[in-house]
Amino acid sequence: MENILVVENLSHIYSAGTPFEKKAVDGVSLSVRRGEIAALIGHTGSGKSTLIQHFNGLLRPSEGRVLINGEDIFESKDTVRAARFAVGLVFQYPEYQLFEETVYKDIAFGPGNMGLDSAEIDRRVRESAQIAGIAEDVLEKSPFELSGGQKRRVALAGIFAMEPEVLVLDEPMAGLDPAGREDVFRFIKEYKERHGTTVIFVTHSMEDAARMAERLIVMRGGSVMLDGTPAEVFAHAEELIASGLDVPQVTRVFMRLRELGAPVDTAVYTVPQAAELLLRLKGVR
Amino acid sequence: MLKDITLGQYFPGESVMHRLDPRTKLVALIVYVVMLFVAKGTASYLLCAVCAAVLIAMSRVAPRLILKSLKPVIVIVIFTAVLNMLYTPGRELVSFWIFKITAEGVYNGVFMAVRIIMLVAVTSLLTYTTSPIALTDAIEHLLSPLKKLKVPVHEFAMMMTIALRFIPTLIEETDKIMSAQKARGADFESGNLLRRAKALIPVLVPLFVSAFRRADELAVAMECRLYHGGEGRTRLNVLRFSRLDAAAAVLVICFVAGVVLLNRVSL
Structure with missing residues (x-):
């Protein structure tokens, strides 16, 4: 598979030249393949949010390059603008960015800025509203009347409607109840399946990352600490715990089992996997 | 873009200037500003400038930051200097069209520019070395006599x-x-x-x-x-005057006396 997004040796320094100078991202290199779904994990302050704001050109790197489909996005004003539409970025708590009179108009804001005609905008608004589980009658309401969970859906639909090639989400499930988390999870999956979009999402939760992503990128102190499939990453469970990150609960159970002398691998991160492994161990299968 | 605003920004530190009581600093600043306008002649201005330089050096704030705080007032400085140059009557140096530049005008213009620059530099030094909370505490303290007049200080x-x-x-x-x-x-x-x-x-x-x-x-x-x-x-951090503040008060008095004396000398 070809690489859609490539980050080359990227560093970002905040407030350069003042006493508050801080290197938030330090020499990160990444390539993301088309259609991949990757999770970006790390502590608060590990540079995740800073890193993803380079993907659509919101932040300019102090060093390094960002390539989309092989082209440097910082080449000119136009390429930066093109990157805004190629990479859809959903910020943390995106419901705070809603501003229009109606939900419909708010979802249409992004596509409208892309200069699409009204028929196409209408199609996109309705389709993304449907994916994000927004009922027809809600479209004419004010976004400020909605509940927190509903606002989140509207904000997601606003980015979906731009039909980006890469969807980047900063903690899309933060602050939602379990049912809400499950919903958001489902919307993203469904959107990805329908459009073949590449998805990168930031999360604190190893469980969410393990369940949803096929690739995990672990960041620490502004650099990439581990990068690989969930099995590869969780094989380093001890390292993750030592650096203060969590691992899925099942992985913890298996680490304990191994400590007790059971011949098991710790690269287990979902419950079905664990069940399978245990049954095999008992000789049932 | 918005992060570039430095006016009123506090840079934590441990210098003498940081440790002074905010009330002392505030009163000293007011005195300094008044003296800037009282000062006449090169000698007193020089004293003001030396004081500003010493204060900046003592605060250990990067001089570059002080320069940065001057950026927004550059236009005002140039405007005032030029106006003074053109509209002060006196011995004519150059004249063109309806304008004439006088020797007294150049003199006034330069002093005006220096006055504004020192004013802004020292004022921003106060906000650079004093946290906003300490500053409002100081203001509340200094204005507390007004409470008697039922002002909700x-x-x-x-x-x-x-x-x-x-x-x-x-x-x-x-x-x-x-x-x-x-x-x-x-x-x-x-x-x-x-x-x-x-x-x-x-x-x-x-x-x-x-x-x-x-x-x-x-x-x-x-x-x-x-x-x-x-x-x-009651307060967690009670403001207390220390020996440092007493020393500062003495220096401020010396400064005032110095400016007044030098004013006479150059006259």
């Missing part, structure tokens, strides 16, 4: 503290919302004035909504902690 100080406290928060929030709308293709940089003003709606609406939400939350939080105004309120 504490309430004003609290409002100022809260306003100052929320400036960085609101700036950060504005940055965040702007980024979020930029990610949706909003364009704040091109088009005529009307278009640019319109482009701010997607930023201002969420900003106001969140400001009201924050104000509400803060009010609830304050009430939960039984805030009831200034009466009977």
Whole structure:
């Protein structure tokens, strides 16, 4: 598979030249393949949010390059603008960015800025509203009347409607109840399946990352600490715990089992996997 | 972009200037500003400039930051200097069209420019070395005699503290919302004035909504902690004058005396 997004040796320094100078991202290199779904994990302050704001050109790197489909996005004003539409970025708590009179108009804001005609905008608004589980009658309401969970859906639909090639989400499930988390999870999956979009999402939760992503990128102190499939990453469970990150609960159970002398691998991160492994161990299968 | 605002920004540190009582610093600043306008002649100005330089050196704030704080007033400085040059009557140096530049004008212009520059530099030195909270505390203390006249000094100080406290928060929030709308293709940089003003709606609406939400939350939080105004309120960090402040007071008096004396000398 070809690489859609490539980050080359990227560093970002905040407030350069003042006493508050801080290197938030330090020499990160990444390539993301088309259609991949990757999770970006790390502590608060590990540079995740800073890193993803380079993907659509919101932040300019102090060093390094960002390539989309092989082209440097910082080449000119136009390429930066093109990157805004190629990479859809959903910020943390995106419901705070809603501003229009109606939900419909708010979802249409992004596509409208892309200069699409009204028929196409209408199609996109309705389709993304449907994916994000927004009922027809809600479209004419004010976004400020909605509940927190509903606002989140509207904000997601606003980015979906731009039909980006890469969807980047900063903690899309933060602050939602379990049912809400499950919903958001489902919307993203469904959107990805329908459009073949590449998805990168930031999360604190190893469980969410393990369940949803096929690739995990672990960041620490502004650099990439581990990068690989969930099995590869969780094989380093001890390292993750030592650096203060969590691992899925099942992985913890298996680490304990191994400590007790059971011949098991710790690269287990979902419950079905664990069940399978245990049954095999008992000789049932 | 918004992060570049330095006016009124505090840089924590451990220098003598940082450790002085904020009341001392505030009063000293007022005295300094008054003396800047009292000063006449090269000698007194030189004393003011030397004082400013020593204070800056003692604060250990990077001189580059002081220069940065001067940037917004450059236009005013040049404007005042030029006006003074052209409109002071006296011995004519050069004249063209309806303008004439006099020797006294050049002299006045230069002094005016120096005066404004020192004023801004030393004032920003105060905000660089004093946290906003300490500063409002100092103001409340210094104005507390007005309480006898039923002026709600504490309430004003609290409002100022809260306003100052929320400036960085609101700036950060504005940055965040702007980024979020930029990610949706909003364009704040091109088009005529009307278009640019319109482009701010997607930023201002969420900003106001969140400001009201924050104000509400803060009010609830304050009430939960039984805030009831200034009466009977005690402080965690009580302001205390130290020997350092006494030394500073002596220096300020010396400075005032120096300026007054030098004024006579050059006359």
